[in-house]
Amino acid sequence: MTQIHTTRFSLGQVVRHRDDAFRGVVIDVDAGYAGAVGETGDVSPEQPFYRVFAIGDAGGFVAYAAEAVLEDDADQLTVADEQRWFTIDAKGHHAPLDMRLH
Template identity: 70%
Template sequence: MTQVHTARFAIGQIVRHRDDAFRGVVMDVDPAYHGPAIDTGAVSPHQPFYRVFALGEDGGFVAYAAEAVLEDGQSVLLPDDAQRWFTVDAQGHHAPLHEAIH
């Protein structure tokens, strides 16, 4: 029997890494890990993974993160970051300036 996972975060939602490695906006969701084999048991591949446009000290970058390491980050995106890096639709979803919201 195949286990179905429901994504906790939506495209356009602001998230942060639980270890404060980054904060950013969800750009895409995979129902399970789609990358090279994971050798450690620290992160299970059987959970949603997210492509996040993340903000770092030197600008933006794309991160691929497991749901287990992400938290709701609504309160951590600074207004200056929002205006500098993102467009916002009528529902409050964010997207990188040069990528459309799905």
């Protein structure tokens, strides 16, 4: 039986990796993830995972991260990053310029 977990982050929400590996926007949620433990060994597979459109020095990339390693990003994104990479709806949700949130 597959368990479905409640997610802490929503589509379009700005998050950052707890080790500051990246900052970005949630573009997909895998709430029923049941895979293996992460590389560090401290990530339980019994939690939601997220696809995050992240911003790096060389441009944007997609990261797949466990909920336990993500945090709400109170600092948000710079105005320059928002204008370069995202559209923002009336509720403040971000979406990559070339992707639609579903």
